[in-house]
């Protein structure tokens with residue numbers, strides 16, 4: 131019996147590098163788009179980035195319409211509204227422009243239109259029967275990597291949890307990763323999105339779905355992010371580090387898309403849905419408690435992270451190398467200026483039990499963890515950062 135084949139998926143066309151946004155009109159032509167629909171949020175419009183994109187398309191004679199109503203941590207109803215706007219515009223190509231919320235909204239909405247489905251019906255793994263409208267995703271932050279992943283997340287209408295739409299059809303046809311678009315991202319968002327990228331690499335490295343293909347990208351991503359993230363957090367004008375974060379986030383996305391995340395993201399999704407804590411900050415809050423749990427319960431598996439985190443060879447033995455890896459993550463988080471307690475974000479102690487139960491029930495992520503935590507254990511982890 132042959133071993134299970136390794137499946138490694140990514141966006142087919144990745145246009146990477148400072149200034150790569152200029153390729154957009156050609157890419158619309160490459161995909162045969164006659165009317166493009168730009169999906170973005172009010173912040174991107176206010177920052178002048180939407181004007182730039184519209185100018186590029188208009189200058190090349192591409193017909194387009196723009197939609198600026200993407201919500202942060204988008205609920206299913208918000209994505210359905212975007213899909214209705216795409217239908218009303220009779221657009222045949224969708225451009226997601228922004229961070230994770232805008233790109234995920236565009237990618238789910240594109241599939242909703244082409245398959246005539248509501249967002250609710252597409253939640254879960256491989257629930258979409260066919261391709262969406264042709265899609266181009268343009269990342270304006272270095273972190274989410276939505277432009278090269280087949281997962282898009284949405285918050286349930288009752289705000290109980292964030293759920294993923296996981297499908298090969300969620301991958302856009304083209305990703306544009308132009309670090310220049312990140313140069314003006316403010317410090318808190320820069321640090322938060324950077325930690326998201328770090329978590330994608332570190333969590334996927336220890337996921338039970340990790341393969342040599344994914345660990346190669348995770349290793350590179352961790353190397354780049356450990357160097358670049360403290361630099362961009364300290365000085366947003368460090369363009370070399372900005373370019374590094376764009377590459378690190380991209381490489382982290384390649385591994386995220388194929389090996390997935392573990393309990394850090396499971397806990398963070400609940401914080402995003404319940405307390406509306408931005409995704410990157412929620413990951414910064416949850417990285418250390420989740421990793422401490424893994425180090426305590428399965429140090430040999432976490433010791434594997436010591437190599438890509440450059441723990442010295444003189445540190446020997448699984449438990450010592452796992453502890454040293456944890457030290458490096460503590461230093462990274464400690465060097466960023468986030469409040470690291472749940473109370474600062476409005477979470478109440480009486481919410482912790484329910485949040486823990488919802489996290490433990492997020493089976494897709496918990497079951498790919500090196501060791502699965504119970505609701506009681508997750509409650510203790512939330513308590514430790516309360």
Ligand SMILES: [Fe+2]
Nearest residue numbers: 274326330409
């Ligand atoms: Fe993430």
